[in-house]
Amino acid sequence: MTELLTAVSIGAGNGSVYALLALGFVIIYKAMSVISFAQPAFMLSGAVLVSHLSPRMGFVAAVVVGTIAIAVVALVVERVAVRPMVGKAVFVIAIITIGIDIVVRVVAGAFVGVDPRTIGDPWGLDVTTIGGVQVQHRHIAAFVVTGLVVALLFAFFRFTRMGLAMRATALDQEAAMAQGVDVGRVFAVSWALAGALAAIAGVFASAGNPIDQNLWIIALTALPVIILGGLDSLGGAVLGGLVIGIVQAVVSTYHSTWFPFLDTNSGAIVPYVLMLLVLLVRPQGLFGTKEVERV
Amino acid sequence: MLAVNNLEVVYDDVVVALRGVSIEVPDGRIVALLGANGAGKSSLLRSLSGLLDVHHGEIRKGGITLDGESVDSLRPAQLAKRGIKHVLEGRRIFKELTVEENLRVGAHAAPRDAGDNMTRVFDLFPRLVERRQQTAGYLSGGEQQMLAIGRALMSGPRYLLLDEPSLGLAPRVVGQIRDIIVEINSQGTGVLLVEQNATMALSIAHHGYVMETGRVVMDRPASELLADDDVREFYLGIGGDEERTSFRDVKHYRRRKRWAS
Numbered sequence: 001m002t003e004l005l006t007a008v009s010i011g012a013g014n015g016s017v018y019a020l021l022a023l024g025f026v027i028i029y030k031a032m033s034v035i036s037f038a039q040p041a042f043m044l045s046g047a048v049l050v051s052h053l054s055p056r057m058g059f060v061a062a063v064v065v066g067t068i069a070i071a072v073v074a075l076v077v078e079r080v081a082v083r084p085m086v087g088k089a090v091f092v093i094a095i096i097t098i099g100i101d102i103v104v105r106v107v108a109g110a111f112v113g114v115d116p117r118t119i120g121d122p123w124g125l126d127v128t129t130i131g132g133v134q135v136q137h138r139h140i141a142a143f144v145v146t147g148l149v150v151a152l153l154f155a156f157f158r159f160t161r162m163g164l165a166m167r168a169t170a171l172d173q174e175a176a177m178a179q180g181v182d183v184g185r186v187f188a189v190s191w192a193l194a195g196a197l198a199a200i201a202g203v204f205a206s207a208g209n210p211i212d213q214n215l216w217i218i219a220l221t222a223l224p225v226i227i228l229g230g231l232d233s234l235g236g237a238v239l240g241g242l243v244i245g246i247v248q249a250v251v252s253t254y255h256s257t258w259f260p261f262l263d264t265n266s267g268a269i270v271p272y273v274l275m276l277l278v279l280l281v282r283p284q285g286l287f288g289t290k291e292v293e294r295v
Numbered sequence: 296m297l298a299v300n301n302l303e304v305v306y307d308d309v310v311v312a313l314r315g316v317s318i319e320v321p322d323g324r325i326v327a328l329l330g331a332n333g334a335g336k337s338s339l340l341r342s343l344s345g346l347l348d349v350h351h352g353e354i355r356k357g358g359i360t361l362d363g364e365s366v367d368s369l370r371p372a373q374l375a376k377r378g379i380k381h382v383l384e385g386r387r388i389f390k391e392l393t394v395e396e397n398l399r400v401g402a403h404a405a406p407r408d409a410g411d412n413m414t415r416v417f418d419l420f421p422r423l424v425e426r427r428q429q430t431a432g433y434l435s436g437g438e439q440q441m442l443a444i445g446r447a448l449m450s451g452p453r454y455l456l457l458d459e460p461s462l463g464l465a466p467r468v469v470g471q472i473r474d475i476i477v478e479i480n481s482q483g484t485g486v487l488l489v490e491q492n493a494t495m496a497l498s499i500a501h502h503g504y505v506m507e508t509g510r511v512v513m514d515r516p517a518s519e520l521l522a523d524d525d526v527r528e529f530y531l532g533i534g535g536d537e538e539r540t541s542f543r544d545v546k547h548y549r550r551r552k553r554w555a556s
Binding site: 289 | 344345346349370371372375376380381382383387388389390391392396397399400401403404405406446447449450
């Protein structure tokens with residue numbers, strides 16, 4: 001039992017990272033109907049930037065500054081590389097985002113260096129025992145911060161003028177334009193938000209481990225997460241992230257008894273198997289909306 | 296005054312939708328725009344609200360002026376700020392948002408006056424008050440049209456461009472929409488009304504234009520258009536000679552008279 005709960009706590013921590021990344025994908029998808037494959041690069045560059053900043057200004061300030069900086073980078077990338085392509089086929093824009101991903105990742109990778117870099121987080125591998133279950137601080141932190149970010153994000157979409165305009169644009173772009181919504185600004189804000197979310201995810205993904213060039217691979221797990229949760233659902237992204245994180249951690253814990261022939265790799269296939277199972281039952285994903293319509 | 300001068304609009308570089316259209320929408324008046332399907336009515340509204348781009352259309356010649364200043368290169372957001380608000384054909388409300396959220400999006404161009412305008416819209420459409428927190432997609436057709444008009448009024452526009460507000464509505468609801476348009480106009484908003492329902496449009500308009508294949512073919516005060524024999528026959532469905540004409544009795548060469556040919 002303790003073993004299971006420990007696995008769940010690890011899963012909730014990792015799942016929070018997936019949730020943050022998935023939110024970025026979903027926000028851009030809702031605004032532009034494009035899946036941006038540039039998220040992994042923003043995640044890596046967020047982690048690298050924070051690792052450079054934290055010795056100078058302390059960890060918390062570094063995370064805040066790093067997140068804002070990556071949001072600005074995403075904003076610039078959108079303006080320079082994506083905006084001129086608006087109106088082209090969705091497929092074309094998706095491929096361009098892959099190009100952006102590679103460029104940004106190579107640039108960020110150059111700052112990783114040869115010595116092991118750490119993010120400078122205060123948690124390391126410290127552990128607190130709650131009711132006999134050992135929970136790592138970094139996982140608690142990831143979970144709590146993600147909860148906070150998600151709450152802020154939902155408030156933004158519900159109560160602010162820009163957030164509401166973004167939801168309206170997602171539903172009917174032309175009608176939103178007729179109301180005076182500047183769609184270009186909506187694209188820009190969605191990229192900035194996605195960049196910021198990826199940077200925060202990068203921080204928690206590399207907390208406790210040295211940063212390496214392959215950190216971005218974690219971000220690919222967000223793809224099955226968004227399909228599982230429903231491409232256009234923010235709530236689905238959060239829940240999908242947590243579900244996949246937890247199931248993955250549980251399977252990784254028990255893999256030697258359940259799937260001895262797979263050795264230690266069984267965790268890696270979990271997101272995709274889960275995605276497949278959910279899609280068989282609900283083709284639109286767990287929370288993807290079927291159209292609201294009065295017949 | 297909103298004025299269109301000799302406007303030529305082309306879609307996808309090949310399809311000519313408007314061929315030299317000129318109309319005027321004075322402040323505080325109702326101007327009706329009649330015409331069959333494909334005459335270019337919606338294209339004209341799109342050029343006025345800057346939404347041609349979405350449909351791969353562009354203005355080739357001529358221009359649009361607002362109080363004498365050229366506005367045809369402005370983006371939709373800027374035009375909405377200057378008080379030109381387009382109510383799209385088919386209502387196009389944000390179905391998954393609530394009624395109130397729909398209205399708040401409508402106030403995007405004038406966030407400071409949102410409170411006052413919300414009161415004004417709820418005065419005009421008491422039905423929307425009851426349904427304030429409901430998902431807009433579940434409203435009835437008439438209520439959705441009211442919401443679409445209310446949403447446009449949320450930024451206090453000077454000119455309201457209405458594209459087929461009576462489309463698909465029951466006759467009684469059409470009557471309500473007509474009364475609302477008159478009410479909005481009496482509060483000082485200029486209205487450009489595109490309609491297939493010519494009887495309704497001409498009964499409230501001050502001035503009317505008839506369009507055909509991208510051209511304006513008639514340009515007269517609404518009362519004159521209502522009395523015109525051709526308009527009566529082709530747009531109001533009232534026979535020229537007798538009270539009622541059966542289609543069986545109409546000779547094929549008389550069915551459709553074209554002004555522009």
